[in-house]
Amino acid sequence: MLDLLTDVLSRVPARCSYAEARHVATDEEELLVRNATVDRIASTSADGVGVRVRSGGGWGFAATREATRAGVEHALARALAIAASQPAAPAGPRVPCPPARGHWASPLERDPFDVSHEDKLELLFAAEQALRGDSRIVRSDATCESRRVQTAFASTEGAACSQERVECGAAISVIAVDGDELQVRSYPGAHGGSAACAGWEHVLGFDLAGNAPRIAAEAIELLSAPDCPAGRRTVILGAEQLALQIHESIGHALELDRMLLLEAAYAGTSWVSPADLGALRYGSQHLNITADATLCGGLGTFGWDDEGVAAARTALIEDGVLRAALSDRGSAAAIGLAHSGGCARADGFARQPIVRMTNVSIEPGEAGTLDDLVADTDDGLYLETNRSWSIDDRRLHFQFGTEVAREVRAGKLGGLLRNPSYAGVTPQFWSGLDAVCSRAQWRLWGVGNCGKGEPGQVMRVSHGTAPARFRDVQVGVA
Amino acid sequence: MSLVTRETPLQTAQRALALAGPGEVQVTVVRERSLMSRFARSAPTQATAVDDTTVEILVVREHHAALAGTNRLDDEALLATARNADRAALAAALGGAGTHPGLAEPTAPAPPRGGSDDDEAQLDPARAGAALRATFAVAAEHGLEAFGAWTAGAVQTAIASSSGAQLEEEVTDSFMKVVCRDGQGRSGYASATATTADAIDPAVLAARAASKVRDAPAAELGPGSYPVVLEPEAVGLLLEFLGSLAFNGLAHAEGRGALSGRLATTVAAPAIDLSDMPLSARTLPRAFDLEGVPKASLQLIADGIAQAVVHDLRSAALAGAGTRSTGHAVAPGGAPDGPAPTNLVLRGGSARDVEELCAPIERGIYVTRLWYVNTVREKETLLTGMTREGTFLIEDGQITRPLRDVRFTDSVLRLLAATEALTREQRLVSEGEFYGRRFAYGVLCPALRAGGFRVTGATTT
Numbered sequence: 001m002l003d004l005l006t007d008v009l010s011r012v013p014a015r016c017s018y019a020e021a022r023h024v025a026t027d028e029e030e031l032l033v034r035n036a037t038v039d040r041i042a043s044t045s046a047d048g049v050g051v052r053v054r055s056g057g058g059w060g061f062a063a064t065r066e067a068t069r070a071g072v073e074h075a076l077a078r079a080l081a082i083a084a085s086q087p088a089a090p091a092g093p094r095v096p097c098p099p100a101r102g103h104w105a106s107p108l109e110r111d112p113f114d115v116s117h118e119d120k121l122e123l124l125f126a127a128e129q130a131l132r133g134d135s136r137i138v139r140s141d142a143t144c145e146s147r148r149v150q151t152a153f154a155s156t157e158g159a160a161c162s163q164e165r166v167e168c169g170a171a172i173s174v175i176a177v178d179g180d181e182l183q184v185r186s187y188p189g190a191h192g193g194s195a196a197c198a199g200w201e202h203v204l205g206f207d208l209a210g211n212a213p214r215i216a217a218e219a220i221e222l223l224s225a226p227d228c229p230a231g232r233r234t235v236i237l238g239a240e241q242l243a244l245q246i247h248e249s250i251g252h253a254l255e256l257d258r259m260l261l262l263e264a265a266y267a268g269t270s271w272v273s274p275a276d277l278g279a280l281r282y283g284s285q286h287l288n289i290t291a292d293a294t295l296c297g298g299l300g301t302f303g304w305d306d307e308g309v310a311a312a313r314t315a316l317i318e319d320g321v322l323r324a325a326l327s328d329r330g331s332a333a334a335i336g337l338a339h340s341g342g343c344a345r346a347d348g349f350a351r352q353p354i355v356r357m358t359n360v361s362i363e364p365g366e367a368g369t370l371d372d373l374v375a376d377t378d379d380g381l382y383l384e385t386n387r388s389w390s391i392d393d394r395r396l397h398f399q400f401g402t403e404v405a406r407e408v409r410a411g412k413l414g415g416l417l418r419n420p421s422y423a424g425v426t427p428q429f430w431s432g433l434d435a436v437c438s439r440a441q442w443r444l445w446g447v448g449n450c451g452k453g454e455p456g457q458v459m460r461v462s463h464g465t466a467p468a469r470f471r472d473v474q475v476g477v478a
Numbered sequence: 479m480s481l482v483t484r485e486t487p488l489q490t491a492q493r494a495l496a497l498a499g500p501g502e503v504q505v506t507v508v509r510e511r512s513l514m515s516r517f518a519r520s521a522p523t524q525a526t527a528v529d530d531t532t533v534e535i536l537v538v539r540e541h542h543a544a545l546a547g548t549n550r551l552d553d554e555a556l557l558a559t560a561r562n563a564d565r566a567a568l569a570a571a572l573g574g575a576g577t578h579p580g581l582a583e584p585t586a587p588a589p590p591r592g593g594s595d596d597d598e599a600q601l602d603p604a605r606a607g608a609a610l611r612a613t614f615a616v617a618a619e620h621g622l623e624a625f626g627a628w629t630a631g632a633v634q635t636a637i638a639s640s641s642g643a644q645l646e647e648e649v650t651d652s653f654m655k656v657v658c659r660d661g662q663g664r665s666g667y668a669s670a671t672a673t674t675a676d677a678i679d680p681a682v683l684a685a686r687a688a689s690k691v692r693d694a695p696a697a698e699l700g701p702g703s704y705p706v707v708l709e710p711e712a713v714g715l716l717l718e719f720l721g722s723l724a725f726n727g728l729a730h731a732e733g734r735g736a737l738s739g740r741l742a743t744t745v746a747a748p749a750i751d752l753s754d755m756p757l758s759a760r761t762l763p764r765a766f767d768l769e770g771v772p773k774a775s776l777q778l779i780a781d782g783i784a785q786a787v788v789h790d791l792r793s794a795a796l797a798g799a800g801t802r803s804t805g806h807a808v809a810p811g812g813a814p815d816g817p818a819p820t821n822l823v824l825r826g827g828s829a830r831d832v833e834e835l836c837a838p839i840e841r842g843i844y845v846t847r848l849w850y851v852n853t854v855r856e857k858e859t860l861l862t863g864m865t866r867e868g869t870f871l872i873e874d875g876q877i878t879r880p881l882r883d884v885r886f887t888d889s890v891l892r893l894l895a896a897t898e899a900l901t902r903e904q905r906l907v908s909e910g911e912f913y914g915r916r917f918a919y920g921v922l923c924p925a926l927r928a929g930g931f932r933v934t935g936a937t938t939t
Contacts (some may be wrong), residue, residue: 032814038542038573040814042545043547044532044534044548045547045550046549058522059525060525063526063527063529065531065550082525082606085606086522086607087521087610089521089522090521117565139732264625265626266627350526350528351526388854388862389852390852390862390863392866393850451911454912457913478855
């Protein structure tokens with residue numbers, strides 16, 4: 001395929017100053033056991049080619065499922081016609097990048113596509129059965145997913161590379177209802193669990209069946225638990241909720257295209273401006289954030305991004321001070337950077353690359369384990385597992401809900417509290433960070449439903465987190 | 479081009495069905511051709527053309543359904559896909575009794591539908607370029623920058639099944655949105671949704687968006703409850719959420735829906751009359767759902783009283799008592815999250831315009847659109863989200879000043895119960911979001927005035 005793409009690109013007309021072609025083949029599989037039966041067992045294979053060109057200052061992109069010479073040539077011609085039809089605009093600069101060459105594959109022990117349906121269903125049935133038993137549980141789910149993405153990328157600047165990523169994940173969840181009260185509980189995380197760029201060993205590590213009775217019991221307990229009280233409180237966020245907190249109030253806010261107003265009509269802008277880089281205090285001195293596409297196991301891990309820029313690790317926030325943004329070749333050039341941040345990513349062959357998160361993580365602190373952090377807290381709340389999320393279009397004012405909260409009194413965890421929620425303003429919230437658990441508690445959390453772009457693109461990213469403590473947080477807003 | 483690309487989607491579905499061999503099989507073929515052109519700061523940014531066809535083969539064995547899909551149309555790929563589905567259904571059957579009720583009974587082929595536009599003309603990139611130029615010109619006249627997107631699509635859907643279904647239709651759609659913005663970051667929004675690009679005037683949209691950029695300092699409102707006027711874009715998004723929280727027959731049958739135990743009771747103000755009207759030409763019409771069940775109008779709320787929920791084949795079977803699919807499957811074999819209404823229509827009221835809606839309000843909020851809305855508690859239809867690009871303070875019956883965007887946390891059903899008036903005019907609105915395979919849908923609704931809109935926060939500088 002690389003030879004075909006390279007050959008077609010060698011014939012682009014002279015008026016075309018840049019062209020790239022990306023072949024993407026995606027295999028996906030999803031199994032869901034619900035309420036004691038197989039509710040869904042589905043697989044999809046799709047492949048095609050997306051061609052992006054720059055001609056006369058305008059950009060055009062055309063995608064086709066015809067991964068043949070005729071198909072790619074037709075897509076190239078359509079992309080050129082689209083570029084030519086655009087209103088005239090100055091050709092913005094792009095930072096240079098060495099031509100990507102070679103092949104990269106994500107490491108794994110056991111390919112999830114080699115595990116039979118029967119073995120997967122056996123694991124899911126065992127977990128789902130352990131969720132049932134109380135008539136108030138109206139839905140019990142055990143699910144797993146597998147994904148393989150093979151990409152070949154070529155450009156008129158000499159790039160010719162290929163890569164293969166394999167991902168998988170699994171989750172269990174229950175919905176319990178008693179009259180007008182409805183509660184949910186999930187493991188290892190909400191919204192489909194926590195996938196990783198890894199093999200089936202990642203799924204086996206969850207021990208779904210072992211955790212199922214606890215999840216079910218907590219959902220039932222929540223039905224009659226006290227409501228989480230409102231007030232300004234010290235809050236310890238569980239690692240999974242902290243992943244979404246970082247995703248929404250740091251990751252998206254630091255996308256350079258948003259700062260440059262290029263996403264103003266959809267995803268939004270940012271409260272951060274390019275002029276803030278290197279100077280803005282984003283949070284307390286305990287806040288250290290990196291974007292790292294080289295991390296083993298991350299959904300934002302790759303060999304090259306979808307502009308052919310090599311994977312990199314970038315410090316975004318150091319000791320609470322903003323140092324860098326997430327960028328692609330165009331946005332980096334727009335603010336005078338020398339290099340792209342390597343954050344151009346596309347959802348399949350039929351979408352063009354846009355600025356995306358890779359693996360945006362908080363670096364571990366020195367607060368020990370979660371038990372140590374609780375023991376160090378006199379009065380507060382522990383919030384775990386995301387249930388709802390919302391943030392404004394500048395990524396400044398947010399509101400989250402979690403599945404559970406627990407009171408923290410004199411260094412000990414109390415009983416469950418239901419319907420917890422908290423709200424804040426991004427820099428004030430992160431200024432309240434006063435402790436992050438240590439590396440032993442740090443792990444990657446996959447977020448598989450990040451929407452951005454038009455037409456819409458769903459991106460899969462990971463966030464490394466450990467439980468962390470925040471002071472003076474407004475709780476009980478919903 | 480190869481021979482297979484000249485097939486119609488229905489011919490492809492029939493070929494795949496023949497390759498799948500005997501058994502209970504449904505083949506769904508969807509071909510998307512679309513064009514999306516984005517812009518920011520009055521310049522084009524990204525333009526995306528898509529031409530893709532997906533084939534999904536559903537195999538049912540011993541009441542277990544399995545689905546396999548591909549976008550390769552050669553016989554070898556279709557045969558392999560059918561075998562994948564069959565193997566998966568067999569594996570599922572090893573787990574015990576299945577619950578799939580079987581494929582839909584065949585129905586008479588629906589008449590061809592879709593927009594009147596010629597597809598190729600609709601997808602001409604020159605048309606997108608002209609729309610952008612017209613928008614930029616109007617924004618410049620107002621001293622503003624334009625941001626937004628223009629898009630058009632033609633999606634053909636065909637279903638062939640072993641039970642005898644032979645269905646094919648095309649849905650064409652177009653959507654444009656314009657955000658006008660000044661140097662201080664003040665912005666205004668306008669959008670339009672239609673079955674053809676001809677029905678959308680970019681200059682009119684740009685002028686409407688520009689009119690919402692007011693050269694005045696923004697007022698602030700603290701947390702509390704306020705009278706509110708919601709434009710159709712805001713009403714439509716709330717109704718979309720209501721569609722999944724209240725009218726999802728699967729959630730209802732499982733006892734977790736917002737209307738569980740509340741059908742035939744008053745859930746909204748008497749002026750609220752909500753239906754799903756998939757055959758109405760004022761929506762984005764569809765003749766059948768993705769299980770091949772014919773679509774028809776369904777009253778959901780009449781005079782404030784909850785009437786019905788929507789079903790696909792599986793949710794209807796779960797509901798029992800002779801419940802039948804209402805033609806609301808959104809995936810072959812039914813989606814795991816259940817059925818959904820896709821052509822919601824909220825009846826208009828008697829108010830002449832939004833100014834008349836504002837007139838009785840002493841101090842309240844005017845909302846153009848909502849953003850990042852998400853569910854807080856499902857059974858209460860409790861949502862949270864932000865206002866965006868056109869939030870104003872209403873004082874003494876008139877829109878007086880821009881207002882800083884506010885966060886609301888409120889129940890859709892409570893807002894409908896507190897609805898006092900609606901405009902006569904309805905508008906087809908959508909978010910214009912096209913994730914995955916293009917599936918255009920919108921809500922036809924008026925603007926409305928409601929009491930007690932619950933504000934829980936506001937943006938800061």
